Amino acid sequence: MLYINGEWVEANSGETYPVLNPATGELIKETAKGGKSDAEAAIVAAKEALSAWSKLTAKDRYLYIKKAADILRSRVESLSRTITMEMGKPLAESAGEVQLAAEYLDWYAEEGKRIYGDTVPASSPTKRILVLRQPIGVVGAITPWNFPIAMIARKIAPALAAGCTVVIKPAESTPLTAIEVLKAFHDAGLPKGVLNLVHGMPQEIGDAMMESPDVRKITFTGSTKVGKELAKRAADTMKKISMELGGHAPFLIFEDADLEKAADGVIASKFRNAGQTCVCTNRVYVQKNISEQFADILTEKMSKLVVGNGLDTGITIGPLINENAVKKTVEHVEDSIQKGAKLLVGGKKPEGEQFKNGYFYEPTILAHATHDMKIATEETFGPVAPLFDFETEEEAVALANNTVYGLAAYFYTNDVSRIFRVSEGLEYGIIGINDPLPTVAQAPFGGVKESGVGREGGKYGIEDYLEYKYLSLELN
Numbered sequence: 001m002l003y004i005n006g007e008w009v010e011a012n013s014g015e016t017y018p019v020l021n022p023a024t025g026e027l028i029k030e031t032a033k034g035g036k037s038d039a040e041a042a043i044v045a046a047k048e049a050l051s052a053w054s055k056l057t058a059k060d061r062y063l064y065i066k067k068a069a070d071i072l073r074s075r076v077e078s079l080s081r082t083i084t085m086e087m088g089k090p091l092a093e094s095a096g097e098v099q100l101a102a103e104y105l106d107w108y109a110e111e112g113k114r115i116y117g118d119t120v121p122a123s124s125p126t127k128r129i130l131v132l133r134q135p136i137g138v139v140g141a142i143t144p145w146n147f148p149i150a151m152i153a154r155k156i157a158p159a160l161a162a163g164c165t166v167v168i169k170p171a172e173s174t175p176l177t178a179i180e181v182l183k184a185f186h187d188a189g190l191p192k193g194v195l196n197l198v199h200g201m202p203q204e205i206g207d208a209m210m211e212s213p214d215v216r217k218i219t220f221t222g223s224t225k226v227g228k229e230l231a232k233r234a235a236d237t238m239k240k241i242s243m244e245l246g247g248h249a250p251f252l253i254f255e256d257a258d259l260e261k262a263a264d265g266v267i268a269s270k271f272r273n274a275g276q277t278c279v280c281t282n283r284v285y286v287q288k289n290i291s292e293q294f295a296d297i298l299t300e301k302m303s304k305l306v307v308g309n310g311l312d313t314g315i316t317i318g319p320l321i322n323e324n325a326v327k328k329t330v331e332h333v334e335d336s337i338q339k340g341a342k343l344l345v346g347g348k349k350p351e352g353e354q355f356k357n358g359y360f361y362e363p364t365i366l367a368h369a370t371h372d373m374k375i376a377t378e379e380t381f382g383p384v385a386p387l388f389d390f391e392t393e394e395e396a397v398a399l400a401n402n403t404v405y406g407l408a409a410y411f412y413t414n415d416v417s418r419i420f421r422v423s424e425g426l427e428y429g430i431i432g433i434n435d436p437l438p439t440v441a442q443a444p445f446g447g448v449k450e451s452g453v454g455r456e457g458g459k460y461g462i463e464d465y466l467e468y469k470y471l472s473l474e475l476n
């Protein structure tokens with residue numbers, strides 16, 4: 001179902017499409033296949049709702065957002081099941097994602113109360129300068145399937161708190177989670193038109209958003225390819241953009257690191273969500289004198305990962321999102337082995353009746369990876385960790401930076417001087433130092449280089465939804 005102007009509606013075309021469970025291939029539900037005219041109606045609704053919503057006090061907007069967050073929390077069990085069925089991650093990860101989404105809403109509900117303007121010293125005794133912060137207007141939010149609730153929350157929380165209205169386009173594989181988010185806001189009594197949901201035909205919905213002069217901002221999380229296309233098109237109506245795109249995260253392990261913790265860190269950062277996050281580790285660099293020892297420790301810890309249907313108890317790795325994702329993973333592993341990598345763990349699809357109709361791949365470790373392998377430059381988005389050797393700190397930082405991406409990087413060391421040198425040298429937006437999971441609502445998330453523009457989270461994340469207005473006043 002689409003949600004436009006406070007009502008649940010079918011697509012104008014009357015068409016639907018199937019939402020499938022990647023663990024079983026089974027149909028979960030048919031849902032509306034929205035297109036351009038549906039998105040246009042949603043934009044009109046958002047535009048009409050803007051004036052009243054932006055004029056509410058920050059406290060009033062807080063009450064709606066906070067209430068929706070509480071409703072989401074109260075529905076964590078059913079929401080987690082929906083997430084797991086739609087995109088495969090284990091239930092515990094889904095529940096964690098629901099909590100994170102609620103935290104984004106809580107945090108920005110509060111932050112909306114702190115949107116301060118300025119008074120500025122004037123150039124003349126009879127003049128006064130004031131700077132107002134105002135909502136940018138209607139926002140188009142396009143989100144991916146890998147965090148089907150948190151990515152929506154991370155965009156709508158600051159947008160709503162700032163006084164913007166929003167048209168959301170979730171990924172086509174995860175509309176049911178998005179519908180649940182909108183239900184929570186509906187049940188919180190959100191005024192009609194403030195949030196709208198359209199899914200079905202990405203190209204058509206994207207066209208409506210990009211062509212409309214009323215959409216003043218596009219916030220996108222997804223592939224670098226689509227992000228670049230949208231960024232180019234945003235120029236036509238000079239929309240403000242935030243782009244959170246692909247990554248190719250390096251994970252550096254220095255000889256002085258706690259190797260047990262580093263191995264746990266690699267597992268947490270590489271294998272959560274079956275390797276399908278934009279901040280997942282893609283390249284593990286290990287200082288040469290400890291590389292064999294580290295590989296042994298890591299290999300041993302891999303036995304705690306259990307592949308299966310995310311709805312089942314004890315599962316830590318669910319299926320990948322679709323067949324293409326498995327194909328890419330297989331291709332990266334085969335290419336690496338052909339070019340000399342040594343397979344330490346995994347390296348195949350799991351066998352057994354329960355895996356037959358799902359998109360499963362075993363968590364995999366490859367040693368002796370080299371930079372001529374596809375896995376060294378392309379984002380795998382699957383559960384494969386390639387281990388590279390390095391000799392010196394300078395070499396490690398140079399290798400880590402040798403990519404077009406710049407989203408997240410991780411390193412493990414206990415040398416405080418090195419912590420500063422390496423942090424300053426890494427060309428990345430997010431750095432986890434002895435920390436594989438840095439994402440929280442109050443910190444800025446986002447990348448440099450081809451990983452995107454803008455930041456989401458914290459006091460920085462609300463900036464993208466605000467404009468400055470300069471008032472120059474001459475006294476009588």
Ligand code: ADP
Nearest residue numbers: 142143144170171172202203206221222223226
């Ligand atoms: P992924 O490979 O992770 O699916 P995409 O960039 O294809 O990444 O998808 C991220 C989001 O962008 C999804 O919501 C998808 O439907 C949407 N999308 C894809 N193509 C377009 C487009 N041409 N216009 C607008 N949105 C699009």
